[in-house]
Amino acid sequence: MNEILKEFEHYVQTQQYDNADSLIESLLQNSVIINLERREALTFLYRIGYVYPETTLKLCNQRNDIPRPFKDTLRMASGDTPSLRLYSHADTLVSIKTALMRHKPWLAKIFVYRFYRQYGLQPISLVKYNKLTIGNNHKKLKKIKNNQTVSIIVTTYNSAKFVENCIDSLLNQTANNIEVIVVDDASTDNTVEIIKKYPTIKLIELNKNNGTYYARNVGISQSSGQFVTFQDSDDWSHPERVSIQLQDLLQNSNTVANFSNFFRVEEKTGLPSCRQNYPLLRLNISSMMIRRDKLEEIGGFDDRYRIESDKRLLNALLLKYGKSSISYIKLPLAVGLLRNRSLTTAKDSGFNKYGYSPLRDLV
Known part of the structure; x- marks a missing residue:
């Protein structure tokens, strides 16, 4: 530095x-x-x-x-709309954002298609009414046979507005042998009623709100898969996410866990965004897929804390198994919702305008 x-x-x-x-x-x-x-x-x-x-x-x-794409995001953050330029790979998200800001949804659709194709992924149409809409697509892709079960653990708390998109994306995975477990952390809205509409999902209802990491540990204890992965209730996974991360672990016996990338969509505007402005494609810390035996060895999440325990778990894995044991799949395999009431943005647990959180600094 x-x-x-x-x-x-x-x-x-x-x-x-x-x-x-x-x-x-x-x-x-x-x-x-x-x-x-x-x-x-x-x-x-x-x-x-x-x-x-x-x-x-x-x-x-x-x-x-x-980089010109970075300067374009600075112009956007300053209230200007930059010229429309065609960028490649991760910076295609800047082109998509510019197209939507210029009210050219047809062009944004083309860019989204091109974005996924550049990464060798099946293209998904996320554009609707001049916005990126998580869960807009219900395209069915061919299932890939996998003998190993992957347990996907989702924790919810007052997630009624967006949990259906999350669950639909998991049930639409190309991996065919999955177990979806939703642990509701004592919601006070109708989240549980929505989840009950899905008969294949295992629902666990907690009577007291103890935080995401406590709920994840409960989900882990009730799961049966040889591999375990996670998804936030306001995220949407590309249909190939689970199968790609699983194949990485199956092909690399020394790999303990892996992570993939994602980008976020601002809830109000429907534009690809991130707190840091640039780059828009970032590491998805919640995407971790890990071998069950290694997760049990490490002891799961430190649920004494309500924030940052996913990073603590990653650090524990690095300390115990070394950097070479962690794989980073640099593909855009998920889309997150950037909203004002999340742990990352909330006043008591999130970052301020300077990118600093006194609470997170303490832990």
């Missing part, structure tokens, strides 16, 4: 936000950004881009080696 980023993070973590603002503003008056190595410059600019999009764009213009 370069020194200027260290200084910025120090001000943020000690909540000296005026000093952080002054530091960034001072960069416009000197050549610090110009003199940084490209990798260091990008790391810094990506970090501050969602805090100060307009200032960051000005800093980007001091160099000629900054």
Whole structure:
């Protein structure tokens, strides 16, 4: 980490936000950004881009080696609509977002099709009414025979608005031998009634709300699969997610667990978005698929905490089995819902405008 980023993070973590603002503003008056190595410059600019999009764009213009898609996301965050450009792979999401902002849903549909094709995945039409709509597609794909059972554990809490999309995506997986377990963490809406409409799903109702990780551990204890994976109740999985992650584990006996990528869709606007602005395609920490015996060895999730225990579990796996035991499948195998009331965005558990959470820093 370069020194200027260290200084910025120090001000943020000690909540000296005026000093952080002054530091960034001072960069416009000197050549610090110009003199940084490209990798260091990008790391810094990506970090501050969602805090100060307009200032960051000005800093980007001091160099000629900054990715154009990143600058487009800064323009979007500043309230502008950039020119429509055709990007590739992960940056296709920037093209999709621009097309929707310019009210060209037909073009966004083409870009979505191209996006999945570039990754060798079956294309899914997610565009509806000039928005990306999770669960819009119900395309049935050919099932792939797998002898091993995969247990998929979903935890719910007042998830009535979006849980059907989540479950439908799991029941539409190409993997044919799956067990879907939904653990409801004492919802007060009609989530449970919705789940009961699915006769093949195993529903576990908790009487007290103890948090996602406690509920996941309950689901693990009641599952039977040789492999276990997870999905948040406001996420949607591509039909090939489970089969691709399973094949990775079957083909690599030394791999203990794997993760895949996803992008998020903002609930209100229907646009691909992320808290950090860029890149839009990111690691999906909730997508972990793990061998049951290794999960039992590690002891499951640390459910003393309501946040960040998925990262704790990953760190425990790395410590016990080493970096080579974890595989990262860089394919867009899920779509998440970016909403105001999630653990990531809620005032008491989420990040503030500076990308800092005092509560998460404590744990």
